[in-house]
Amino acid sequence: MSEDKELEALKAKRLAEMRKNVISQAQKQETPKEQVPPAYRSIVISKLGYRGMEVLQNAERQFPTEAGMVIEKLGQLIHSGEINEELDGGKLLALFRSVGINVRMETKISIEQDGKFVSLSDKLSSKESEDDTSNI
Secondary structure, three states, X not given: OHHHHHHHHHHHXXXXXXHHHHHHHHHHHHXXXXXXXXXXXXXXXXXEOOOHHHHHHHHHHHOHHHHHHHHHHHHHHHHXXXXXXXXXXXXXXXXXXXXXXXXXXXXXXXEEEOOEEEEHHHHHHHHHHHHHHHHO
């Protein structure tokens, strides 16, 4: 009989823990991600140059929290006038990397062939197929 009471107590305790976990998970999903105030982000966007937006979007996608902090501080510096130059993609990427945020960028190498730009992978694959047919 006492074993039944102990078992019931353990079941009740476990059920309470499970409810607590479900509630905390639901609250985590409901809380919105930390967002940079739109004013600072729009200030930064207004100063972006060539490929700057591409770097910014990659940083926000890969490191949302860290990029948000950098954007906020960068927006404050631009707003205060301490930074007044255009930020191209290279400068922005260097900034992120200097603070330890290694933003990965898609790299594509194109070469000119017969007046058209062809990706290097396409060029190499077509050369391999030509070599294969000539060896037969």
